[in-house]
Amino acid sequence: MKLTASLVVLLAGCGVELGPSAPWRNAADIEGALAVELVAPPMTSTPRVAPELIRVVSFNVEKGQDVLGLANAIRSTPGLATGTIFLLQEIESHPGEEGSRASRLAAELGMGYAYTPERVEGNGTHGPAILSPWPLENVQVMDLPYADLAISEAPRIALAAEVHVGEVVLHVIDLHLDTRLNATERILQMRPAVLDAPWPTIVGGDLNTNPYAWGVEGTLPQLPTNSVVGTDQAPVIDDYMRHIDYKTPTSRLGSTLRVAGLDWRLDAIYTRGVTARPGRVERGVTLSDHWPVWIDVVR
Amino acid sequence: MRTGTALIAAVMALGVGATVPHAEPITVGKTVTKTRPDGLRRHAAYVELLGKGGMYGVGYDYALYPRLAVGGTASFVAVDGEHTTSVSPYLAFYPLHTRRHRWFVQGGPQIVHLARTSPIPEWPGLTQTGLGGEVSSGYELRSRVLFRVFAMGTVGKGGISPWLGLSLGVTL
Numbered sequence: 213m214k215l216t217a218s219l220v221v222l223l224a225g226c227g228v229e230l231g232p233s234a235p236w237r238n239a240a241d242i243e244g245a246l247a248v249e250l251v252a253p254p255m256t257s258t259p260r261v262a263p264e265l266i267r268v269v270s271f272n273v274e275k276g277q278d279v280l281g282l283a284n285a286i287r288s289t290p291g292l293a294t295g296t297i298f299l300l301q302e303i304e305s306h307p308g309e310e311g312s313r314a315s316r317l318a319a320e321l322g323m324g325y326a327y328t329p330e331r332v333e334g335n336g337t338h339g340p341a342i343l344s345p346w347p348l349e350n351v352q353v354m355d356l357p358y359a360d361l362a363i364s365e366a367p368r369i370a371l372a373a374e375v376h377v378g379e380v381v382l383h384v385i386d387l388h389l390d391t392r393l394n395a396t397e398r399i400l401q402m403r404p405a406v407l408d409a410p411w412p413t414i415v416g417g418d419l420n421t422n423p424y425a426w427g428v429e430g431t432l433p434q435l436p437t438n439s440v441v442g443t444d445q446a447p448v449i450d451d452y453m454r455h456i457d458y459k460t461p462t463s464r465l466g467s468t469l470r471v472a473g474l475d476w477r478l479d480a481i482y483t484r485g486v487t488a489r490p491g492r493v494e495r496g497v498t499l500s501d502h503w504p505v506w507i508d509v510v511r
Numbered sequence: 512m513r514t515g516t517a518l519i520a521a522v523m524a525l526g527v528g529a530t531v532p533h534a535e536p537i538t539v540g541k542t543v544t545k546t547r548p549d550g551l552r553r554h555a556a557y558v559e560l561l562g563k564g565g566m567y568g569v570g571y572d573y574a575l576y577p578r579l580a581v582g583g584t585a586s587f588v589a590v591d592g593e594h595t596t597s598v599s600p601y602l603a604f605y606p607l608h609t610r611r612h613r614w615f616v617q618g619g620p621q622i623v624h625l626a627r628t629s630p631i632p633e634w635p636g637l638t639q640t641g642l643g644g645e646v647s648s649g650y651e652l653r654s655r656v657l658f659r660v661f662a663m664g665t666v667g668k669g670g671i672s673p674w675l676g677l678s679l680g681v682t683l
Contacts, residue, residue, distance in 0.1 A: 227591035394591040396627050396636075403631065423669070425625070427566050427590050434565040434588075435665070435672035437595050440623040441641030442669035448627065448637055455634045 228397055228430050231358035233404035236372065239328065239351035245337060246329045249305075249312055250351050253324030257345045259296075262378025264511055267491070269295040270416035270481050271504035272388070275338070276303040276313040278499060283320035285497045291506055292494060297375055298343040299386040299416040299481075302500075303327065306336035314341035326351045330369040330388070340371045340386040340417070348373040357401050359390045362429035366390075370405035380511055382486070383410045387417035392430030395421075395448040402449075407456055412485030414509065415458065418502065420478050421446035446477040458482040461490045461507045468493050468503050481507050550610050551577050555657045557680025559584060563599040563621065563645060563663070570678065578605045582617075592636075594626040599645060613651040621645045621665060643667025647676065657682050 239248035269292055276282055286292045298321075305312030305327065311319075314327035323345045329337030342348060356368040371386040389401050398419065406415050423444040424433035437443055450460040460482055467475030479502055481488075491506040551574055559568040564586020572582025580603040588595045601619035608614065621643045629636035649661025659678040664671060 394593050396592040396630070399634065400630065407633070425590070425593055425595065427588065432566065434595065436563065436621070436645065436663075436674050437565045437597070437623055437625065438669045439665040439672040440597070440621050440643035440667035440669065441595075441625045441639045442667070443625065444669070451637060452634050 228393060228426075229360040230397055230400055231360070233357050234355040236352040236354050239326065239353060242328070242353060245332055248326060248328040248351060248353065249315060250326045250348065251315065251318065251324050252347060253318075253345045254322055257322035258347070259345060262380065262511055263296070265489075265508040266297065266377055266380075266382070266511055267291075267295045267506055267508050268297045268299070268384075268414055268416060268481055269504050269506040270299045270301075270386075270418070270479050271497075272301040272418040272479060272500060272502035273303050273313075274500035274502065276300070276317065276500075279313050279316045279320065281499050282317055285499055286321060289494050289497055291492055292497070292504060295506060296344060296346065296377070297382070297384060297414070298323070298341075299384065300341045300343065301386065301388040301418045302338065303341050304333060304336050304338045305329065306334070308335075312337075314343070318343045321345075324348055326371065326373055328353050328369065328371050331367050339369065340388055342371060342373050342375075342384060342386055344375050347376045349376060350374045354405050356387075356389070356405065359393055359397065359401060360429070361390065361392060362431050364391075368401065370402075372405070372409070377511065380412075382509070383413045385409060385413065385415045385417075387415065387419060389418070389420050390430075391420045391422065392424075392426050392433075393420070394426050395443075395445040398445060398449060399452045406453070406458070406482075409484070412483070413458075414481065414483050414486070415453075416479075416481035418479050419446075419449055421449050421480070422476055422478065423474075444477075446480065449480070453482045456484075458484045459488055461488040462493075462505055465490060465493050465505060468505050469501060471501070478502065479505050481505060483507070483509060486510065552653065552655075552682035554683040555580075555582070555653070555680055556683075557657050557659070557678040559586075560677045560679075561674060562661075562676025562678065563601075563647070564588065564597050565595065565674075568597070568599075570680075572601075572603060577608065579603070580605075583619075592628045592630055594628065595623065596626075597621060597623045601645075601647075605651075611652060611654050613653060614648070615651050615659070615661075616646070616648045617661075618646040619644070621667070623667075641667050641669070643669075649676075653682055655682060656680070 568586035570584035647663030
C-alpha cells in the first residue's frame with residue numbers, strides 16, 4: 213500500500229514547472245551576445261505598390277546552415293517565391309561566417325530582417341528571424357515562460373514587429389515553443405505573447421504541437437492514451453486561438469514534419485483582424501526537418 | 512515444539528516462494544485459503560507501472576479456470592492540468608503454464624477520458640473520450656505474490672502504439 217501511495221505521489225506530481233511571463237522589450241534595449249540585428253530592406257526591393265495578397269510563410273530552417281540552398285529553394289518554389297513576410301525559426305549565426313545566416317538569406321532574397329538570438333549555441337547564437345521586403349518597425353522581444361524540463365531545456369522567446377505593407381500595418385509575432393510540453397502548458401507558454409497583441413495580428417511559428425500527452429517532466433509520452441483518445445496538441449492550440457479571436461487558416465493543411473514515418477503538424481499561422489486564405493505546406497522543400505507552411509492575407 | 516512447527520509452516524505458506532499442496536487447503540489459524548484442487552489462486556490484486564493506464568494503475572482479476580481469467584485495470588493520472596482516467600477490462604488466456612510460471616495473453620477494450628482543465632479565463636478547456644482496444648502478452652509469476660512483465664499494443668482513433676508494463680500484487 214505504501215508502494216502504491218508513493219507511486220501515485222511520485223508520478224502525479226511530475227508535471228513541468230513554468231516560469232513567470234515577462235513584458236515585451238524593445239529590440240534596441242537588448243545588448244551583448246543576444247542583441248537583435250535589425251536591417252532595413254534595400255530601397256530597390258521594397259515594392260512600390262502593396263499587393264492585394266500578402267503571403268506569409270513560417271519555416272523552421274533547422275539552423276539554416278545552407279543559406280544559398282535555402283534561398284534557391286524559396287526562389288524555385290512557387291508558393292514561397294512570392295512570400296513577403298517570412299517567420300523563420302532555428303536560424304543561427306556563427307562568427308566564422310560572413311554575417312548571420314538571417315542576414316545572408318535576407319540579402320539573397322532582397323529583404324530586410326530582424327534576427328534575435330534566443331540563446332548561445334556553440335560559438336554562435338540561435339533564434340527566430342523575420343524577413344520582409346517591407347519595412348520592419350517597433351521590433352520587440354519577449355522572454356516566454358521558462359519550462360523546467362528534465363531533458364534539453366532552453367529559453368524560448370517571441371519576436372514581434374510591425375510590418376508596413378503600404379498603408380497597412382501588420383503586427384507579426386514569430387514563436388518557437390518548447391517540445392515536450394502538454395497542451396495546457398503550451399498555451400500558458402505562448403499566451404503572454406498572443407493574448408493582448410495589437411490588431412491586426414499574424415502569429416506564426418514552430419509551436420511544437422506534437423501528438424502526445426507527457427508525464428514525468430516531459431520525458432514520458434503517454435502512447436496508450438494517444439492511441440485511444442487522440443492527444444494531438446495542434447487542434448487544442450487551434451481551439452485556444454479561436455477563443456481569443458484568431459483564425460486558424462493552417463489547421464487543415466496537414467503535417468509540417470515527418471519523423472520515423474509519423475506525420476506531425478508542429479507549425480502553424482494564425483491571424484486576427486485580417487482576412488486570410490489557407491495556402492499549403494511545401495513538402496518538396498527538404499532542407500530542414502520541417503516543411504514551410506504559408507497563407508495569404510488579403511490586404 | 513508443535514506450535515513452533517505450525518508457525519514456521521504458516522510463515523512459509525505466506526512467503527513468496529511458498530508452494531501450495533495440490534489438494535489440501537492450508538490452515539492458518541481459522542483462515543482457510545481458497546485454493547482450487549489444482550493449487551490455483553483465483554484472486555489477484557495488483558498495482559501496475561506503465562501498463563494499461565499509461566503511467567500507472569491498479570487492477571484485479573479472477574481466474575475462472577487455470578487457463579482463463581477476467582479482470583480490469585483502472586488509472587487516474589493528473590499532470591499539468593490534464594486529467595486522464597482510463598478503464599481497461601480484459602480477458603486473460605494462459606497458453607502455457609506451470610503452477611507458478613505462466614505466459615499470458617490479455618485483451619479487451621479500453622476507455623479513456625482526457626480532461627484538459629483550463630487555468631485561464633479566456634479558454635474553457637477541452638474534454639475528450641475515446642474507446643480503443645489493447646492486447647498484452649508477457650510473463651506472470653503467480654504464487655502468494657503476483658509479478659507480471661509484459662509488452663502491449665493499443666489501438667484507437669489516435670493510431671497504434673506499443674507500450675510496456677510491470678505489475679506487482681498479491682493473490683488469494
